[in-house]
Amino acid sequence: MNKSLFYRISQFFGFLLGAKVFVTALLAFALYVSTYFLFNKFESFRIFIFDYKVHGLILCSLLSILAGGIINQFYDKEKDILTKPFRSRIQNFLKQRYFLYAYIFLNLSSLGIAALLSSRIFLFLLIYQFLMWFYSHKLSKILFLNNITFVALTLYPFFGILIYYRNFSLEIVYSALFLFFTLLILDVLKDTLTKNADKIFNYSTIPNVFGNKVTIVNLVFLIVIDILISMKIIDHNGLNNIWTYYFALGIFVFIFCIYFLVNNLKNSKFLTLNLLRFWLFVGICAMLLNGIFN
Structure with a gap:
């Protein structure tokens, strides 16, 4: 070339x-x-x-x-x-x-x-x-x-x-809260992967200031909040369309994420980060399909 x-x-x-x-x-x-x-x-x-x-x-x-x-x-x-x-x-x-x-x-x-x-x-x-x-x-x-x-x-x-x-429907409020906490989990996970570089360049992040154990506890807490929001959305709408099935399956995805983090498996944070990124993309597709078929 x-x-x-x-x-x-x-x-x-x-x-x-x-x-x-x-x-x-x-x-x-x-x-x-x-x-x-x-x-x-x-x-x-x-x-x-x-x-x-x-x-x-x-x-x-x-x-x-x-x-x-x-x-x-x-x-x-x-x-x-x-x-x-x-x-x-x-x-x-x-x-x-x-x-x-x-x-x-x-x-x-x-x-x-x-x-x-x-x-x-x-x-x-x-x-x-x-x-x-x-x-x-x-x-x-x-x-x-x-x-x-x-x-x-x-x-x-x-x-x-x-x-x-x-x-400003209740469905939008729940969906916004779900997205907010999921993105917050992703950002904190990203900080765990760039911990050393953040320390060198004086970025004050949760992993650097509080350490790995406290960060994991906070991540699990945020994931549990997402699980509770998912359950609330299912309860509010009923399990009768693609959109609510997405949240139902998401509960199992979040449980897997907790398992990865708590057991500190090899590359657990990297796996959790990419699993949640993929699940957000699935959520966009689920919204599209729900709108088309309902």
Whole structure:
């Protein structure tokens, strides 16, 4: 392969990884599925398709998420060299200033589109972008706030869609709580895997401050909360559709996670992290199938 072509391809993949394009693509899928099948209970599919404001809100959110991935990568660059060496090597093919140019372009594009849609959407996105920067710059190193803020920022676009449709049903509240605690579990698990690097670069995380045993106890406690929420959703809706079957099966998935963590099996945290990531993806698919067949 021509060296110049190889270099260009490496630059392209470096940008994709730096902007977390693949994670953003998954979030786009999750946003559209949840928007139509969970938040939107009153509009027909045809009205939803031609609702330019909701598509604009999702697009602006995704552009801001891409920008947030870039600024987070910029501040975490040194830590990522230790925790994500392969990704860091690919990203080095592209100079940091190009990432910053892309960050500014994506944020301005998002705000420009938002301003055309409405002043409220513009303000919503402006706050989001500020919080994304502030998290990367300051909050990511502060104990407890780092985990809580990360989860809140992940859910922020979903909150925007919820406000847009003004659908505050009990089912949505339970689902939001379930997602919040699952994402919190994932973030704490991620901190256990980057513990040494976090210590070197002064990131105050639960594993570093309280140690492994306390972290495991906290993780088990959060998993039990998710189990209780799953049981509440089943009790509220009845075990009569794909969506509630997902939560019923999820109880067994969470029990497996507790078993992995408590018995401290080899690579237990890594296995639990990826099992829960996979289960979240299954949840998006379950919501889609539930909406199609019910």
